[in-house]
Amino acid sequence: MAPPTDLRAIFFEEAEELLIALDAGLRRIESGDAGGETVNAVFRAVHSIKGGAAAFGFANLVGFAHSFESLLDDIRSGERVVDAPLVAALLDASYHLADMVNAERSETPLDPAVMQHAHEVLVATRDPASQRISIEVPFAAVPMDFVPLPLAGRIFDIDFAPHADAFAAGHEPSLVLRDLCALGKAQVVLDASALTADFDPAQCRLRWQIRLETDRDEADLRAVFDFIAGHCDLAIRDAVQHPSGDVSAPAAPPPLPASPVRAETPAPRSDVRPETRPEPRPETRPEAQAPRATIRVDVDRVDRLVNVAGELVIHHAMLAEAILRSGKRAETDVDRSLDQLKQLSRQIQDSVMAIRAQPVKPLFDRMHRILREAASVAGKQARLVIEGETTEVDRTIIERLADPLTHMIRNSVDHGIEKPAARRAAGKPETGVVTIQAAHRSGRVVITLSDDGGGIDRDRVRQVAINRGLIAPTADLSPSEVDALLFLPGFSTAAEVSALSGRGVGMDVLRSEITALGGRISIASQPGKGTALTISLPLTLAxxxxxxxxxxxxxxxxxxxxxxxxxxxxxxxxxxxxxxxxxxxxxxxxxxxxxxxxxxxxxxxxxxxxxxxxxxxxxxxxxxxxxxxxxxxxxxxxxxxxxxxxxxxxxxxxxxxxxxxxxxxxxxxxxxxxxxxxxxxxxxxxxxxxxxx
Incomplete structure (x- = not known):
């Protein structure tokens, strides 16, 4: 049975949030915070995406995510030391993972060659020896007898009952059971007594009782249920202290309700290592801190509510105008009621605007990838600094800012940041800095993107404008007017067309997109010190x-x-x-x-x-x-x-x-x-x- 469409939409919404958390964690690792909690947060994000993807049958996504989390597991266990090449590989893997999620959402398959290359790079990163040249050396086989080692002697009885909303929350109990069974030898009994002829397939009505023989402790077992902890009932008991060495006949599971359905647990794959998860910190447990109550609402419904609130404002003004024309005196009941209506309509409007307001952080975080790819193409070194990421802007504005910011980032890297050799000669660090700042100012949101590059070559800009007949040779232009020439259609100072620039379709398109949002864009530059582009936008479009x-x-x-x-x-x-x-x-x-x-x-x-x-x-x-x-x-x-x-x-x-x-x-x-x-x-x-x- 195919999963319902609404569950699929929920998965992609949660995957987008997990990708944001993944990128934030990798940024912390890149900045030197490779502690256990940071790596665990990154691991949980990838693992959650894999679990949700498995529920919808996204096999390619599951396979890549599994290799990704295996590499992260090597870092958690201390087998891999975090260095610059490893961080670069993790960032590339996160970008490809995001591309795969977007491809599944849009139902547009990625190029198989691209997917295979990304997977091979990830596998080679985890096992560098796989890229070494193998040399065959003849040898004689020596027969050896292996005696299987017994498991450590602990047996646990586990009662696992997912809540009815587990599917809606994006959880798949079978994946939890699979991970649990990988920790030892398990016997699983399914209780399907809650199923009726008219059951709702979107709700989970199953429960399981598991007897697990393992060398792990109870903390490792509970870690398996971390992600579904808030959506299930769980009980783990130490059944019996089993003597080491005799594992042939574990005790029978406790009796179950009438008519249970028994399911044999498949043996865990030998090529997949059991996953180990750390015990969550006490303050993150569901028992210690209840999650904030949230509700997912279709964006169209919010937009309709905004439109209705706007019409309420208009009709309130019309009513006030009609009462004024009727000659009603002030301080009457009608006048007081009208004033109360005005206050209520303002409260409704403010509340609706608060619903639409979103921080710019997710948008700014996406620019890390744009900067990294642009720097790689241009052969330069650059890093992104973000300030004011908690500034809230109307959701409609945020969605339409992605393309303008992409233009600005690429232009800063291509035209602003110098090559490493040129920066060394100018006494600058080899790695350039691009900064994005956001702040509220005079009832508007102001976004500034600046770089510490060489600034605008105004003599060259002026000469190009003269050669193209855009200005007269005798025109007396101020520095700001010369800078404004960059926004003319088709204007470009690039000597040749490259993957980043040269076609003259950047800055004029950028200005058009900002103007369409009701905003303005200005440019300022200091030779040798850098250039800053400033966008001023309304806080709301309503x-x-x-x-x-x-x-x-x-x-x-x-x-x-x-x-x-x-x-x-x-x-x-x-x-x-x-x-x-x-x-x-x-x-x-x-x-x-x-x-x-x-x-x-x-x-x-x-x-x-x-x-x-x-x-x-x-x-x-x-x-x-x-x-x-x-x-x-x-x-x-x-x-x-x-x-x-x-x-x-x-x-x-x-x-x-x-x-x-x-x-x-x-x-x-x-x-x-x-x-x-x-x-x-x-x-x-x-x-x-x-x-x-």
Whole structure:
């Protein structure tokens, strides 16, 4: 009988979590923490994947995982010393194991030659002698008589009863019994009395009684049941102290309920060593610490809940608008109930957003493999440093960040990190460092990927742009504008096409992907010290707090997270520097003023500061500007509606929303709002599509 589809989905979800744990453990081993607990954690991850794969008949996956855990078992037993080549082999094996899991999930088989090569490398790593040249030496066979050694004299009676939810949790009792029987000579009796004609095949209704003769102690026996301990009833008793030497007639098992089904235990394979597992620490036992209650929910259901919560926000605004138009006085029952509804809708929205929020750690951990493979192709040495891995971001954003981060990692290795010889000549360590940082800032999540390489060769970038007709030879560009040339379509400074770069389809695609997420990307570089790419993204793609403002007769929304303060400047606070836009003096500091109505084209010329309001906002680069608006109406939650799919990108506009009266209002993007003079006089030649940053 084929396993149910939902159980298969559960297996792949758990396998993904186990692969993350496996990668984290191998990273600790690579950093020098090869202690017993770390190796045991890695071993448990591989063993659990193997057990689940066996339940679904993934033979290739089971075989590779078995060889993998055999190598890990050699490390646990002290037979292998952890060194750099062994760590590299373990990392390669984990990558191939992940590829095999993904192939089974997508039902797309891997190349048999690739699988065979990976398995042969793993076997050769475990037994280096298998790669040595064998020399045949003639010899005469000497007959020898072997006397079988008796087992040590301990006999245990074991009662094993998996819970009904054992299958749903990804456990296969037959594999547990197999591992138990490998520890000695066993007699197993199956109790199927709980099975009825209408039994549910997704639930486990079987139990077993085992009499095991072994040289192991009770701790080794209990270790076999570590993974299923929270989903079974287990009792282990020392049946009798058996004298050493006489093992021919063990005592009969205790009587069982009526009509049991007896099953003979197959003899353990001689080519597979019995697996030994350490006794778990007391604090990790199920009896000592109950697991956190969790529930698996389909992502589509969560997304539907988010949409419903967004509609609740919109209809609350419409209801408030209708009550306001009806002339109801404040402090009435209707007004108080409306205020309570507003608070409840905010709580619902915050709770839904918390469900969707996920830490960026799993995504960042996947970049270790990308970096290692890119460095291998480029012939360079590099390592990845991760900071802020607990930063939480909306799940939708995390899923769509994988490709942009991959582009950034490959570019850092190919164009940033130098060859080992060049780094030595520059007084740097041979191994370059690529750092990924994540943090919350001004209501957004900021991800920075930096390297300690040679930086951007701006002279070369400028010359390539001139040769391709992207800028005029006489164009006067600032360093930041030269760096922005890298984002032009088809731009590449690579001298030849390689496996990593040279086709000019990297940075412009990267910017497009980030823009589609409602984000921005900027680049900064210091010659000889490295380059940093910074991505700024919204924390969520659903709802935000906004301030309702008016400019040139248009109602607009300004994100509250970017607002520092508001002020109404008097005549002495405003100044104009030549023909440039005005500035406003705030506590001894002059801030540039951007007339929102003129910057968006709602009016032709900027207006005076008198009688208007300046909203001071902070940009991603921590610089502050003052946005000039005509009035501030309200502050409320607004539902974000993207304009990218139906219309396109508008400079200075992040998205749109629906107001309480049913009208559509644009949501401002303070970073992309340019001074009004940029509408009349381009800062660079017209044919150069360079961002103002």
């Amino acid at each position: 709802v935000m707090d906004g301030m309702v403002v008016e400019a040139a007769g248009q109602v607009l929304i300004l994100p509250v997270s970017s607002i520092v303060e508001t002020l109404r400047p008097d005549g002495s606070a405003g100044h104009r520097l030549g023909l440039a836009d005005p500035v406003v003096e705030l506590r001894g500091i002059c801030l540039p003023v951007i007339d929102v109505g003129a910057a968006l084209g709602f009016r032709d010329m900027p207006v005076d500061l008198a009688g208007r309001i300046c909203v001071v906002v902070e940009r991603d680069d921590k610089n502050t500007v003052a946005l000039l608006v005509d009035a501030i109406h309200d502050q409320r939650q607004v539902v974000i509606k993207s304009l990218e799919d139906n219309y396109g990108h508008i400079p200075g506009i992040a998205a749109a929303t629906v107001l309480g009266d049913g009208s559509v209002a644009l949501i401002l993007d303070p970073v992309e709002l340019l001074p009004s003079r940029s509408l009349r006089k381009p800062a660079v030649p017209a044919r150069t599509p360079i961002a103002a940053e």
